[in-house]
Amino acid sequence: MDPAQFGLSTRPLQHAPYGPISIEMLQGTNAGKVAVITGAGRGIGAAIAASLAKSGADIAILDLNIANLADTKKECLTHNVKVETFECDVTDEARLKEVFDKVEKQLGPIEILVNNAGVLDQRPFIMSTFSSFWRQIEVNFKAPLMLVHNVLPLMRSRGHGCIINIASRSGTVDVPMTLGYVTSKAALIRATHTLQKEIELDGLDPGIHMYALHPGGVLSAMGGSGAAEDVKEKYGDITDEEFYKDLFKDTPALCGQTCAYLATGRGKELRGFYIDCRQDVSKLLEIGRETLQKENRNTLTVNFIDGYANEP
Incomplete structure (x- = not known):
């Protein structure tokens, strides 16, 4: 896979919190609100929880292993907000209902x-067990x-609220050896729209x-592990995520602060869209919602050859 085939930005990309999403600009803007963050034990999830806490929100953090949440909780508590931790497999609907009831109480x-x-299970579909593939969808x-x-x-019932689905640019392109991941992220983006x-x-x-939000190029344990040895043995020196590590230059705080910004409602004109957090939100807002919708920007679509359209 050649990253250049998907285009290279001519506008400067952001790699850390900036202007409108800075801590200073968002201080206290989510005070009094309650936020639930899944997968908050480390990396991007921990950064999202910390950013929402910095903006004043009380926090409920979920992870498969509650012990993973200790550091995140400690960080969030330094911002004088309430923090509750929950061990939860997010595919367990009964447990989710229990957690939501407890959070509300x-x-x-x-x-x-x-x-x-x-x-993410980075391997060809044919070399995967179906259960491993389907686990990614779940x-x-x-x-x-x-x-x-x-x-x-x-x-x-209250008439307001903010939902942010952490998506991925992988949901907008074809990336071999990540079928479960790209399929599930594309579905999540479409569901958000x-x-x-x-x-x-x-x-x-x-x-x-x-919002469907791409968190940027963050070198995490999930994305930076590379392909398994049996995959490399079969396909040779494949250019997998490990090969592109130099492109992973964004801080988790960039996504965290973008989430805090969107939660305030200041970016409501971008609701329903797929957003790349490396792209300055103020630039998108300058374009305007009406233009973005009319030109099918920031949404999953199919481009046909001239003369054909995606008719009903």
């Missing part, structure tokens, strides 16, 4: 949901939709606003 109404938990797509299904009625339209039909737009 212990912290209050959930106003922010960030679906961050995800898994964690990366089914689980976020179950969380949304649980929290959305609560948000609807569609759900925002359903919210609009119910007259709850823009009070309830959703």
